Amino acid sequence: MRTALLAALMAASIATQAQAQAGALELAGVFADHMVLQRDVPLRVWGRAEPGQKVRVELAGRRAETVAGRDGAWQAQLAPLQAGGPHRLQVNAGSERRLLDDVLIGDVWIAAGQSNMEWRLADANDAATEVAAAGAHSRIRHAKMPHRVSLTPLQDAPPLRWDVSSPATAGDFSAVAWHFARRLQADAKVRNIPIGILNLSWGGTHVETWTSPRAAVADPDLADTVRAMPADSATFVQRRRDRLLERVRRFQGSEPFDIAGADPRLDDRAWSTLNAPQVWETQGLPGLDGQVWLRRHITLTAAEAAGAATLHLGLVDDCDESFVNGQPVGKTCGWDTPRTYALPEGLLREGDNLVAVRVTDTGGDGGFHGAAANLRLDTAAGAKPLAGTWQARVESLQPVQEPGPNDLPGLLFNGMVRPFTPFAARGVIWYQGETNAPRAARYGEAFPRLIADWRAHWREQGQPGLLPFYFVQLSSFGPRPSQPGGSAFAELRDAQRQTLALPATGMAVSIDVGDADDIHPRDKRTVGERLARIALARTYGRSMPFKGPTLQASRLLPGGRFELTFGDVAGGLAVRGGGPLQGFAIAGADQRFVPARAEIVGKDRVRVWSDAVPQPVATRYAWADTPLDANLVDGAGLPASPWRTDRWPLVTRDIRPEF
Numbered sequence: 176m177r178t179a180l181l182a183a184l185m186a187a188s189i190a191t192q193a194q195a196q197a198g199a200l201e202l203a204g205v206f207a208d209h210m211v212l213q214r215d216v217p218l219r220v221w222g223r224a225e226p227g228q229k230v231r232v233e234l235a236g237r238r239a240e241t242v243a244g245r246d247g248a249w250q251a252q253l254a255p256l257q258a259g260g261p262h263r264l265q266v267n268a269g270s271e272r273r274l275l276d277d278v279l280i281g282d283v284w285i286a287a288g289q290s291n292m293e294w295r296l297a298d299a300n301d302a303a304t305e306v307a308a309a310g311a312h313s314r315i316r317h318a319k320m321p322h323r324v325s326l327t328p329l330q331d332a333p334p335l336r337w338d339v340s341s342p343a344t345a346g347d348f349s350a351v352a353w354h355f356a357r358r359l360q361a362d363a364k365v366r367n368i369p370i371g372i373l374n375l376s377w378g379g380t381h382v383e384t385w386t387s388p389r390a391a392v393a394d395p396d397l398a399d400t401v402r403a404m405p406a407d408s409a410t411f412v413q414r415r416r417d418r419l420l421e422r423v424r425r426f427q428g429s430e431p432f433d434i435a436g437a438d439p440r441l442d443d444r445a446w447s448t449l450n451a452p453q454v455w456e457t458q459g460l461p462g463l464d465g466q467v468w469l470r471r472h473i474t475l476t477a478a479e480a481a482g483a484a485t486l487h488l489g490l491v492d493d494c495d496e497s498f499v500n501g502q503p504v505g506k507t508c509g510w511d512t513p514r515t516y517a518l519p520e521g522l523l524r525e526g527d528n529l530v531a532v533r534v535t536d537t538g539g540d541g542g543f544h545g546a547a548a549n550l551r552l553d554t555a556a557g558a559k560p561l562a563g564t565w566q567a568r569v570e571s572l573q574p575v576q577e578p579g580p581n582d583l584p585g586l587l588f589n590g591m592v593r594p595f596t597p598f599a600a601r602g603v604i605w606y607q608g609e610t611n612a613p614r615a616a617r618y619g620e621a622f623p624r625l626i627a628d629w630r631a632h633w634r635e636q637g638q639p640g641l642l643p644f645y646f647v648q649l650s651s652f653g654p655r656p657s658q659p660g661g662s663a664f665a666e667l668r669d670a671q672r673q674t675l676a677l678p679a680t681g682m683a684v685s686i687d688v689g690d691a692d693d694i695h696p697r698d699k700r701t702v703g704e705r706l707a708r709i710a711l712a713r714t715y716g717r718s719m720p721f722k723g724p725t726l727q728a729s730r731l732l733p734g735g736r737f738e739l740t741f742g743d744v745a746g747g748l749a750v751r752g753g754g755p756l757q758g759f760a761i762a763g764a765d766q767r768f769v770p771a772r773a774e775i776v777g778k779d780r781v782r783v784w785s786d787a788v789p790q791p792v793a794t795r796y797a798w799a800d801t802p803l804d805a806n807l808v809d810g811a812g813l814p815a816s817p818w819r820t821d822r823w824p825l826v827t828r829d830i831r832p833e834f
Contacts, residue, residue, distance in 0.1 A: 211371025281369025290378030354703025651689025746810015758805025
């Protein structure tokens, strides 16, 4: 009996604890010590409590009461507050109380996008100096949302930590957002306004995953996928595996299987092929994460085979195990790490030689990427190019337990954006698009759709007016061709430029601060400060140049010269660094662009011509992956955005998203 009594008492205690825990007063995950709340708008505070319980919220003399619903959810609204603090936020429900200290009232900016927005201050230029100075900017606060995907819209975030800017914390802040906030506070009008950065970025992510499913269904390329969204992870995993296996069968005629891919005796003549450098997602294997063998046969003369050599494989996403004539020569992990392997004397031979690479892709794009010139074999007698066709065979698929961020539309909106739509904000700063470049032609619709989508969700939660949306035009990265031609990055930049047709938007041009060899240029200060210029002019009402020269009109003059007229030329047009204008190209009816000469005429005009094209019909500017030489600026040094006057078909026009 005593044992039974003890068991009953223990069970009752456990039940009481569980009941108390279930009814415990909770604040939504975004609310924490040191946070920033948006000034001059009604303030929503929400969370959970015991169903039916009265909840009281107090902040800086403002009070509000509400009652938790049947599901325990509650939301209270406080009257607007002016910039200031620190304050204490107090929430009471029954005998429970929650206190948050050092709460500031200021402006909240959502920093979202992929890796260039996520890039830490500690890894950017002048990191030591910037981090050391961070203590002087304690009214800048930063909260990073953990990476999270969801098949359904989530209502809350995990508990976030709002960090006060200091040498101990600022190194982990978004570098772009840090420089944005610091430049804002350098302005006399904003100096006393706390700035909160809510960081929602995730590297390597597509615009489609940041768009809500309800908006994505309006895209004909995504509608069927959205309507068939699986209800749970198990269903997703099975569907994904079935779909990938079918793609592999179409690619190589069989399912993946283990092979001795490094063996020179292996007959690979019947294998499928992949072009390199080019990720395999654009070559019939979209969504494939796993292991793929790539083999390239190369014929060498006796002189080329003699002595030591160096194998250059450029960039490989994500890991490689590399072999030459069956012998291992090196292995590396890191999608942005150049591969260079020394080959000892005697490894190469006259005649046929085999370079075999086993690539392991753990997520996102897979395979060789970067500049074609970086794929080569340097021998004693000269370089042998390795760019072009490689034999390819899928060996295995990476096991998957749950969706990845790019596996379906809306996954990051559901998991990382939806929980914050009740949270009032001053605006959004956005840096994304690199992963969408292969299908840049679709970005012209996808990106405006995302902006309208986010604005609708915030508006439904009480956000006044249009949520300002300021974004970064892609920096320079990748090959630098000697002749102008098709460029996916240029096409995506043009799609971004066209998005400026939406109200309350702004674009920071960054082609001049890119890096041909690194998709993550380290100059984040220039980018953040250009975004801040836009915000200061458009949101805070400051009079300052913020756009750079904008093409307004073009006309063909007698003699085969184009005359281009620009707006937004504060201080007149100029050449960055002096010297001749560069970055212009011109084409005739054959649609073949050639480099063109250009000169500034007056304050706002440029004339463009080429003796090789006596009857031009179109001109372009900075139309390349890496237009670092393009040097047209205004008097404030702000660069002109890339543009084109033609409407000829884009090289990415037929590439659609696949999930």
